[in-house]
Amino acid sequence: MTDQRAASRSVPETAAELRRAVTRQFGRSLHIRTLDTGSCAACEQEIRLLAAPHYDLHRLGFFFTPAPRHADLLMVTGPMVRAFDIAARKTYEAMPGPKLVVATGACALGGVYQPDAFTHGGVGETLPVDVWIPGCPPSPLALLQGLLVAVGRLAEKVQDLSFIQNGTPR
């Protein structure tokens, strides 16, 4: 893409191009590294179940890898305990680009823990997050949806939800 063509594209067009590039790169094969920055262990249990028979993330072309060097996506749980900053950065920097970061669970998204002396209260300050998955813990189905959104195979849904009830209450 030449500079001239880049200059003539709008932001939404560039964003769409970027999404297509992400899908081309990761859509059929994605390797995931997890990172626990202080979770209660429930998120980890749901993440482990992604490889279990009921969910089987392998059928979608997703795999877990212990080596950051082989990883495309970093799945981060926990409120980012400050004592963990260095380990978190090292893990992220050990992953070669292009790479994605998915913040997983309410603790990582700013709930449960407020920022204070012990925790950042979320991972957004420390790592550049691409996708945020709410839940406490997010169920394996929610995790699958989040991963598929991250690689562009599913459209994001939540921005169009209003969380307003219409009509009479039940």
Place this chain on the structure above:
Amino acid sequence: MTLWFLRGLRRGVVTTRYPARPDASAAALPTPPAFRPEALTRALADRLAAACPSRALARDGDALVFDVGACTACGRCLAEAPGAATSSGEFELAATLPAHLVKRIPLLAGGGAAAPATEGGSP
């Protein structure tokens, strides 16, 4: 090993078809609340914000600001105001921007005074 193999064959496939088909087990999952603006007075909005242990709710003027990302679906707001909040049933909540997770729920127009400062809920 034959033992394991035969048992597996007998049980059959348990794998979900999600995302190609919806998964019935999602119906039992706890989900963030959805609100009824016509029941949300300022006082109620303040009470809901105080009841939320994860600070997912706050009142900003005439709107209830709901941070879906901070919500743990604990249900305390539903218990506090059953007429104003019910389970949304939504579990596909992944967002590419934090702003997509922050919702403004309009309060009842002319919805009365704010709640007096309280000490908080029961023990």
Place this chain on the structure above:
Amino acid sequence: MTAVRAGAAALPGLLSQLGRDAADDARPVITVAVPAASLEDAVRRLAAHPGARLADVFAAGGGPAAGRDAAAAGPVVLRLVWGLDADRGYLITESEIEGERYPALSDIAPAAFYEECEIYEQFGIRPGGGKPLNRVALPPQAATTPGQAPPRLGRAPVEPPGDVHALHHVGGHAFEFPFGPVRQVGVESLYYGLVTSGEEVVDLYLFTWHKHRGVEWRLQGRTPREALFQVERTEGLGAVGNAWAFAVAAEAALGLEPPAPAARARAVALELERLYNHAAATAALCQSTGLVIGQAAAEIALERLLRVNAAAFGHRYLFGVVDIGGAAAGPDAAVLRRDLPGAYGELCRAADALLATNSFLDRLEATGILTQEAARRLGLVGPVARASGVATDTRVDHPGPPYAGLPPAVAAATAGDVLARFRVMLAESAESVRLIGDLLDAGAGPGRAEPVGTEPGGSQPRGETREARGGPARAGMAARSGLGWAESSRGEALAWVALDDTGRITRARLRPASVRNWRGFDDACRSQNVFTDIPIIEASFWLTVAGTSR
């Protein structure tokens, strides 16, 4: 709960009173104020008492984050919680510590060493004897100058604790192998220091402070109900056990007694928690031995059990069930009766196949042996202790409602290896299913006891201080405090809570079972094991890092 002031000499009399109270089906907890000078003698007597087990040691007071200004801080009160399992009661000794030193406890009761280190980091008081203290709770960043350091529960120690571990001399060459805190995929962050001469594990020590979130500090100033949200999320895989222990402690302080159906609802949730944790441990055992097909079978059972939890109580991990004064959610008995047998049947089938697979059993037998002596000395609890012949189970030894009427059979073994722990877990699972049936038959549902004299938002004290059932009125140090316990899937979970006159927490002590049992992990790994045995042993312990690093 009775509170008395006594010296060490009065202990035998108190202990026999405990036995008498237990016969009344009260929840006997005796608090004894022991002057610091007689503390060592008291500990000696209690350690020698038959069936006595040091369950926890913690401190309170010393002023909030008073830094190094000792003059501004109040006295630190050191509490030892003893589980007197043979007498079916708990005894708490309270001692005011003036100055920096108190008698060395771990010389008499080795089960106290970890807690001595933690108390030093949080309160700045140390046991006599000069033994080096390790860093166990607060991360190294906490050792910087006052003003930058994270807040403590009391005052900072004069000298920071060392990052030491037992030096190990081996014949030949040994090297140290740091592993973690970022470990395999999908497991919690934990640092191992492995000392090895090649393949065998010469020594193993853990740094568990990476996940320290300051939960006990965070709970100060909250009401018990507000705090419960955080307590559940301290160790999510033990949410019911820890929340129940905390709720009992708060209820003891507030004088509340949950309605019987609510107590049964809590027990149903606790047994479901036990079931899914044992299924998860089975899956982890298969994964650690490389038996992928067994892992898949156990994971099918685990997933089905989690779905049963969601159907019965509205949450896969049973968050939001326990409430202060009762249970916030009741089991959907019809759905539970319909779905649990099938889910448990999956676990049974997987377990039967595993117990017939020799290649799997070979990896488990004689691996990670923990002797009965070690389990007792270290004060271990739960299936880990029971598999080593220490058959304590708070559902039987300290029965509160509803277990008083429905005592479970205690599963125990003597071999103390991974296979013994696996068998104990399977036996407990069978017992849990039976208990759930009995509890549902007796009627389980949500409900809450309300405290007397509460006004919404009012300034009246919350809850009356009530006398214990038939016991004397409270006197002594902790005016409104309470001890709570529950038999979580990992063992005895304890909690102790002190409330001020507005009903807010001044000190909350959370002691999930993981806190007790991680110290046995080193011993179990050291007994003639190789690297590849470590994940197997870890799966058989099935603890969490979050439960200890909180």
